[in-house]
Amino acid sequence: MVKVLQYGVGSIGSKAVKALVSKPWIEIVGAVDSDEAKKGRDLGMVAGLDRRLDVEVYGSLAEALKHVKADIVLHTTSSWLDLVEPQILEIVENGLSVVSTCEELAYPWRRSPEAAKRIDEAARKNGVVVLGTGVNPGFVLDTMILTLTSVCISIDRIEAWRVVDASKRRLPLQKKIGSGMSVEEFRSAVQRGRMGHVGLRESLDMVADCLGWNFDYVRESLEPVVASKPIETEFFKIKPGQVIGISQSIGGFVGGFEKIKLNLQMYLNAENPRDAVKIEGVPSLEFEVKNGIPGDEATVAIIVNMIPRVLSAEPGLKTMKDLKLPFAWLKAF
Incomplete structure (x- = not known):
């Protein structure tokens, strides 16, 4: 059973939660969102499932990790690397791998080489994997x-x-x-x-x-x-x-x-x-x-389907070209 922490419970994050609960090999252990209206509430209700999951939404990663243990983080907060980098580094420094929908993280080596190097070095040091992906970038046009x-x-x-x-x-x-x-x-x-x-x-x-x-x-x-x-x-x-x-x-x-x-x-x-x-x-x-290809559904699908690939990869900042062939993960892990 893979223990997943959902970081960001906006539109995409909420759809990710719905996908995660459909996978018998995944257990959602907690969620993080900075929105005061979501803090302390049950994730199932926040994500629009109309049922409780008995999983709490915390206001910060630090607070969440005081209460739960996770194997990997699904990160769905922002498109821009300058805003996301501190969040990614905090996740990594707590020994957690992460799959993020941040578009600029999908292949940062040319445009943001310094940020890419910082994230890669931190991931290697902490023995975890970082992947940015989605429907586009991450699939359709690459x-x-x-x-x-x-x-x-x-x-x-x-x-x-x-x-x-x-x-x-x-x-x-x-x-x-x-x-x-x-x-x-x-x-x-x-x-x-x-x-x-x-x-x-x-x-x-x-x-x-x-x-x-x-x-x-x-x-x-x-x-x-x-x-x-x-x-x-x-x-x-x-x-x-x-x-x-x-x-x-x-x-x-x-x-x-x-x-x-x-x-x-x-x-x-x-x-x-x-x-x-x-x-x-x-x-x-x-x-x-x-x-x-439907954008939101495909983005959610690919970030969930890449969890086994990320957990099986060598530490570091990875892109879709670095990992094994992606496919719909319909079996146990």
């Missing part, structure tokens, strides 16, 4: 692409697309893509560095490192998608001219040639949602998941 390349002898170019209908997603994500903003507000938020999908650069870096590609330069773009007609979701009423999401891309160039391009379109009422990959090489491949 691990899935790399898996497809395994049947190629040579590769000239890769392009991939993730098109997501954000109207069906949770409120934090709809906010993160700028829903309801004016174009001016959107561009201002981009300048502050807190707008758009987090993790596209991490996906590009992981694919490039695996294939041995070094780029002369990388080109990124982030533009608003603007409503041409009124749109209403559970959370927003959008007028024409307001922002309904993002069109984001990143490309790596060698000698003026774009070797790889990753495209992400995430907006309300998106047309033709899908995940697709096109590889030009020997052989050339085209692959598509119609309607796309």
Whole structure:
């Protein structure tokens, strides 16, 4: 029986709890959340299970570890590594492995090498494993692409697309893509560095490192998608001219040639949602998941399914490319 501590009981954390209780090889021993309204309450009620789990939500990791012992932490708090690093280091220094949904932790070695080194050294020192993963980054625009390349002898170019209908997603994500903003507000938020999908650069870096590609330069773009007609979701009423999401891309160039391009379109009422990959090489491949891989459900699934892989790995900061082949863990562990 694997003893799991859930760190963060927001939207994704709550869905993780529902998945964890469905696994007979997992025991949830406690939870951590800084929200005063959740402290001291039963995790089952906080996570929306409508039943008690007899598991308490604590206000801090230190407090939780005074009362429970765990084997691993599922961490679901923030997308940005600068905010998450202190939390990850505290977990590691208490001798616990961790699987986190922090997008910038999915492959931090190129963009945040100093933070990656600190986390890696701490994990090795304490004999534990740290993994950042999710549906994207963690799967669609990196691990899935790399898996497809395994049947190629040579590769000239890769392009991939993730098109997501954000109207069906949770409120934090709809906010993160700028829903309801004016174009001016959107561009201002981009300048502050807190707008758009987090993790596209991490996906590009992981694919490039695996294939041995070094780029002369990388080109990124982030533009608003603007409503041409009124749109209403559970959370927003959008007028024409307001922002309904993002069109984001990143490309790596060698000698003026774009070797790889990753495209992400995430907006309300998106047309033709899908995940697709096109590889030009020997052989050339085209692959598509119609309607796309569901974001929240897939993120929860992959962080739970990676628990056995993390607990069986050598200590250190790991990425999806470092661990054994991922799959749905439907058996005992």
